Amino acid sequence: xxxxxxxxxxxxxxxxxxxxxxxxxxxxxxxxxxxxxxxxxxxxxxxxxxxxxxxxxxxxxxxxxxxxxxxxxxxxxxxxxxxxxxxxxxxxxxxxxxxxxxxxxxxxxxxxxxxxxxxxxxxxxxxxxxxxxxxxxxxxxxxxxxxxxxxxxxxxxxxxxxxxxxxxxxxxxxxxxxxxxxxxxxxxxxxxxxxxxxxxxxxxxxxxxxxxxxxxxxxxxxxxxxxxxxxxxxxxxxxxxxxxxxxxxxxxxxxxxxxx
Amino acid sequence: xxxxxxxxxxxxxxxxxxxxxxxxxxxxxxxxxxxxxxxxxxxxxxxxxxxxxxxxxxxxxxxxxxxxxxxxxxxxxxxxxxxxxxxxxxxxxxxxxxxxxxxxxxxxxxxxxxxxxxxxxxxxxxxxxxxxxxxxxxxxxxxxxxxxxxxxxxxxxxxxxxxxxxxxxxxxxxxxxxxxxxxxxxxxxxxxxxxxxxxxxxxxxxxxxxxxxxxxxxxxxxxxxxxxxxxxxxxxxxxxxxxxxxxxxxxxxxxxxxxxxxxxxxxxxxxxxxxxxxxxxxxxxxxxxxxxxxxxxxxxxxxxxxxxxxxxxxxxxxxxxxxxx
Ligand SMILES: Nc1ncnc2c1ncn2[C@@H]1O[C@H](COP(=O)(O)OP(=O)(O)O)[C@@H](O)[C@H]1O
Ligand SMILES: [Mg+2]
Numbered sequence: 302x303x304x305x306x307x308x309x310x311x312x313x314x315x316x317x318x319x320x321x322x323x324x325x326x327x328x329x330x331x332x333x334x335x336x337x338x339x340x341x342x343x344x345x346x347x348x349x350x351x352x353x354x355x356x357x358x359x360x361x362x363x364x365x366x367x368x369x370x371x372x373x374x375x376x377x378x379x380x381x382x383x384x385x386x387x388x389x390x391x392x393x394x395x396x397x398x399x400x401x402x403x404x405x406x407x408x409x410x411x412x413x414x415x416x417x418x419x420x421x422x423x424x425x426x427x428x429x430x431x432x433x434x435x436x437x438x439x440x441x442x443x444x445x446x447x448x449x450x451x452x453x454x455x456x457x458x459x460x461x462x463x464x465x466x467x468x469x470x471x472x473x474x475x476x477x478x479x480x481x482x483x484x485x486x487x488x489x490x491x492x493x494x495x496x497x498x499x500x501x502x503x504x505x506x507x508x509x510x511x512x513x514x515x516x517x518x519x520x521x522x523x524x525x526x527x528x529x530x531x532x533x534x535x536x537x538x539x540x541x542x543x544x545x546x547x548x549x550x551x552x553x554x555x556x557x558x559x560x561x
Numbered sequence: 562x563x564x565x566x567x568x569x570x571x572x573x574x575x576x577x578x579x580x581x582x583x584x585x586x587x588x589x590x591x592x593x594x595x596x597x598x599x600x601x602x603x604x605x606x607x608x609x610x611x612x613x614x615x616x617x618x619x620x621x622x623x624x625x626x627x628x629x630x631x632x633x634x635x636x637x638x639x640x641x642x643x644x645x646x647x648x649x650x651x652x653x654x655x656x657x658x659x660x661x662x663x664x665x666x667x668x669x670x671x672x673x674x675x676x677x678x679x680x681x682x683x684x685x686x687x688x689x690x691x692x693x694x695x696x697x698x699x700x701x702x703x704x705x706x707x708x709x710x711x712x713x714x715x716x717x718x719x720x721x722x723x724x725x726x727x728x729x730x731x732x733x734x735x736x737x738x739x740x741x742x743x744x745x746x747x748x749x750x751x752x753x754x755x756x757x758x759x760x761x762x763x764x765x766x767x768x769x770x771x772x773x774x775x776x777x778x779x780x781x782x783x784x785x786x787x788x789x790x791x792x793x794x795x796x797x798x799x800x801x802x803x804x805x806x807x808x809x810x811x812x813x814x815x816x817x818x819x820x821x822x823x824x825x826x827x828x829x830x831x832x833x834x835x836x837x838x839x840x841x842x843x844x845x846x847x848x849x850x851x852x853x854x855x856x857x858x859x860x861x862x863x864x865x866x867x868x869x870x871x872x873x874x875x876x877x878x879x880x881x882x883x884x885x886x
Binding site: 384471 | 737740744747749751755756763766774777
């Protein structure tokens with residue numbers, strides 16, 4: 302048996318009349334990059350929102366590290382070791398780049414209001430630790446030169462890198478990236494891909510939502526295709542490219558074939 | 562606290578220490594020592610609301626109630642039960658914190674401005690209790706003979722000595738607030754202000770972070786109220802009505818949201834203005850309204866934002882470390 306970090310069973314999300322995710326089941330092997338693809342509105346973001354506790358499933362189960370996720374509070378799921386980025390960038394835009402990552406270290410520190418207010422023993426040390434950790438993660442994405450700038454003023458490519466670095470600062474074992482390469486130019490997507498590979502290199506399992514098939518085919522270990530919220534195909538990038546169901550869903554295969 | 566903030570706080574402390582000596586030089590200005598005591602008290606309650614409003618993005622319309630709880634707890638415990646004033650002050654802070662927790666947990670879990678509604682209602686209830694529970698509160702006419710606070714057997718009664726006590730408290734509160742803002746819990750709050758989704762995804766309990774800062778604002782309110790009671794030695798309900806809650810809100814907004822220093826500037830302005838606008842008689846409320854409007858329209862960062870911006874423009878000083886105050 303391979304080591305599985307996540308298992309999703311019959312997961313369903315219904316919004317009023319619409320079934321956004323429909324009895325979806327899959328499992329995720331530890332340490333790989335699994336891409337989640339599917340047309341717009343297929344339910345990818347909804348799936349991520351359920352796994353990360355931003356939405357509660359209508360039905361079905363999510364099992365993370367052999368434990369059933371019962372509570373649906375995002376902050377508790379984060380504490381269990383799942384980090385994420387957002388399709389529409391969610392930076393703390395009035396805080397500096399460094400501070401963004403310092404907030405990312407929240408789970409690796411513990412000082413609360415009263416000890417902070419009166420600088421009780423240990424606060425200074427912890428603040429230094431947070432700062433050091435944040436610098437380390439900042440350097441991992443080469444954003445040192447933006448350290449003191451407001452995150453909202455960074456170019457789009459850097460914002461996406463910052464969001465990934467911030468998520469990594471929480472020291473997760475699983476990270477879900479919702480379209481981290483979308484809207485980036487050639488050089489920027491190259492950097493983002495390297496970052497994603499380096500995340501896997503650190504032993505963190507990745508779920509990657511991406512539209513650019515070139516990116517998907519290059520860096521994924523496995524691909525899961527969903528359509529209308531339903532499981533459509535799953536397998537290695539090469540198998541997926543040849544899968545007739547997938548080719549159908551992508552308008553006669555143009556999207557996949559053309560990019561290769 | 563970084564060197565920049567520490568420098569600001571220590572310069573301010575020196576200014577505060579010297580001020581009464583200067584004011585006492587002339588009989589025309591000696592009275593301002595008393596006004597400055599209210600600036601200190603209002604700075605304390607303002608700092609609390611500033612943390613809540615500027616950093617958690619939540620409005621409380623019931624700060625007067627916490628102020629009143631601090632004042633009445635001090636008054637009732639010392640006068641009716643002979644409790645030591647310092648202990649009574651601590652009790653008031655504790656009661657206010659407990660009530661803030663009870664109000665905050667159900668309302669701050671919801672998105673939106675439910676806290677504003679809940680605190681408005683809470684303020685009204687407390688105001689009614691002060692008026693109606695005559696046996697304990699003395700009803701509409703209140704009660705007096707509240708003993709002063711004392712240090713090592715010396716009662717702190719004169720304006721001069723109470724000035725130093727109230728400003729000691731205010732500077733501690735200001736420093737504590739700046740420390741909160743510039744450390745883990747403060748960063749968590751500021752992050753929530755920008756994106757509560759991202760904050761939650763990083764493990765921050767968004768609702769609890771707001772509850773905690775609301776409790777701090779309640780505690781600061783009660784501390785201010787207790788100082789008020791021991792200084793005036795008398796309490797009655799009108800000092801704790803909804804208009805006082807609105808005044809605290811004005812102090813924070815006019816002074817400058819997004820910086821706890823703003824509360825100090827706002828408190829100074831709203832206490833000195835009536836002194837300078839006595840010729841307007843009861844129309845000074847109109848002046849507040851106009852100032853509030855001007856600030857919101859032309860300097861959303863308040864007086865402090867305006868001054869800090871001007872200072873930055875003239876000195877263009879380079880900050881090594883970005884510090885948030
Ligand atoms: N909060 C919501 N309320 C109602 N419908 C939603 C909500 N979120 C997503 N949907 C709908 O669910 C479907 C799947 O959306 P989404 O998960 O964002 O797709 P994808 O990320 O694959 O593009 C879409 O039809 C979308 O309109
Ligand atoms: Mg999406």
